[in-house]
Amino acid sequence: MEISARNSLKGTVKQVIHGSVNTEITLELAPGIELVSIITKSSAEKLGLVEGKETYAVIKSSDVILAVD
Template sequence: MKISARNALKGKVKQVTPGAVNTEVVIEISPGVEIVSIITKSSGESLGIEVGKELYAIIKSTDVMVAVD
């Protein structure tokens, strides 16, 4: 796979929650560190997303917000 995005984080699917239209995918990129992605249900099915599968969380964004307490 070649992609221009700089932020491609390899991880494993920890949880999949399919809905009527979208699917929520929880990806563990290191022990205790998770990213949650909402993808279309059809994309989840065509990619064969299931618990334990290795994949990449690819982040392409023009804004990154920072907050403090």
């Protein structure tokens, strides 16, 4: 994976809550340290984000972007 953003945090998907349009993803970065991101439902499905999947939180400005490889 190559990306221009400098802030990338590796974590594991802890919780997935699907809404009608958006999905809330909770990543566990370390024991007791969590990060929450809201992305489109279609993006969550395309990335195959499910509990237990290793995922990256990519932080660029005020946005948090999720990436998998």
